[in-house]
Amino acid sequence: MSDEYDPIKKEIVISASVDKVYSALITPELLTQWFPNIVTIEPKIGGKIFFRFLKEYTKQDKDHEIMGTIITLIPNRELSYTWNFMTRPEYNKNTIVTWKLEQLTTDKTKLTLIHSGFTNAVDYNMMIITKDGVGILKDLKILWIKTQTQTKL
Amino acid sequence: MIMTGSVWKALAEDNRRQILLLLRERDMFPSELAKHFDTTLAAVSTNLRILKDADLIKETREGQKKRYSINPKKTLEIKEFFDKMWGNNLEGLKKFVESKEAKKKNER
Numbered sequence: 001m002s003d004e005y006d007p008i009k010k011e012i013v014i015s016a017s018v019d020k021v022y023s024a025l026i027t028p029e030l031l032t033q034w035f036p037n038i039v040t041i042e043p044k045i046g047g048k049i050f051f052r053f054l055k056e057y058t059k060q061d062k063d064h065e066i067m068g069t070i071i072t073l074i075p076n077r078e079l080s081y082t083w084n085f086m087t088r089p090e091y092n093k094n095t096i097v098t099w100k101l102e103q104l105t106t107d108k109t110k111l112t113l114i115h116s117g118f119t120n121a122v123d124y125n126m127m128i129i130t131k132d133g134v135g136i137l138k139d140l141k142i143l144w145i146k147t148q149t150q151t152k153l
Numbered sequence: 154m155i156m157t158g159s160v161w162k163a164l165a166e167d168n169r170r171q172i173l174l175l176l177r178e179r180d181m182f183p184s185e186l187a188k189h190f191d192t193t194l195a196a197v198s199t200n201l202r203i204l205k206d207a208d209l210i211k212e213t214r215e216g217q218k219k220r221y222s223i224n225p226k227k228t229l230e231i232k233e234f235f236d237k238m239w240g241n242n243l244e245g246l247k248k249f250v251e252s253k254e255a256k257k258k259n260e261r
Contacts, residue, residue: 005229008236012243016250024250034249035242091231107254111246113239118232 007116014111018103021111022076025099036066045073049081062087068097077101083115092118163207168192169200173223176210180222 014021024030028039036051051066058064065086072080080098085091095117102110163169168190175181175189183201187194201221204210211224 005232008232008239010239010243012247014247014250016254020250020254021246024246030249034245111243113243115235115239 005118007114010113012111014109015107016109017107018076018101018109021109022101025079043073045070071096163203163209169204172200172204173209176221176223180220182218182220
């Protein structure tokens with residue numbers, strides 16, 4: 001059943017101003033220097049994000065892709081987006097990644113990461129496996145609507 | 154967690170995905186599951202074995218019968234994967250931002 005697990009929460013203090021840290025989270029050219037290898041991001045609420053992690057860097061057997069939508073965007077304070085692992089069909093859909101920034105001093109920032117929305121009700125129904133990878137199973141519209149409803153509850 | 158071949162194989166079949174969907178609603182015995190399919194009970198059992206081998210479902214013995222449920226351990230593994238991933242990446246972010254700052258200070 002859809003019991004939600006406790007979110008993942010991590011805190012780190014970075015010796016840099018809050019705007020520098022925020023830039024590293026939202027600017028594609030900066031994101032690619034510490035996180036995914038290819039980034040597309042529409043920096044607005046409702047904007048889409050796309051991350052690609054290349055197998056040459058992750059040492060995995062294939063590239064991995066993440067798609068999401070920005071939920072919160074308060075410059076230098078908070079950024080959150082949905083996180084969908086397109087290349088891992090058994091992972092929860094629409095988990096939520098939230099970054100919270102707090103200025104401690106002019107060159108010290110506390111950064112908190114919260115990743116929530118892990119349930120044991122894995123959304124296999126949305127996924128179809130093809131020879132080329134994973135896609136959304138379009139003919140299961142009813143199940144899709146059901147999943148959406150459950151997400152809202 | 155690394156995506157293993159058995160998970161792909163297990164999910165690559167309509168009836169098996171349907172079984173996961175049904176088990177998501179509640180735990181069931183093979184005979185209950187078979188009512189939802191045109192196939193034989195043996196075919197359902199084969200699919201259950203494949204799903205179990207992929208660690209996607211759990212089997213609990215109740216006397217002569219076996220009850221099946223979604224394996225919550227899988228979600229915990231997924232959480233562990235992200236926990237490790239974020240730990241590494243936050244360190245990477247800290248190093249990146251701080252080295253950029255240090256470079257700027259040296260340039261001054």
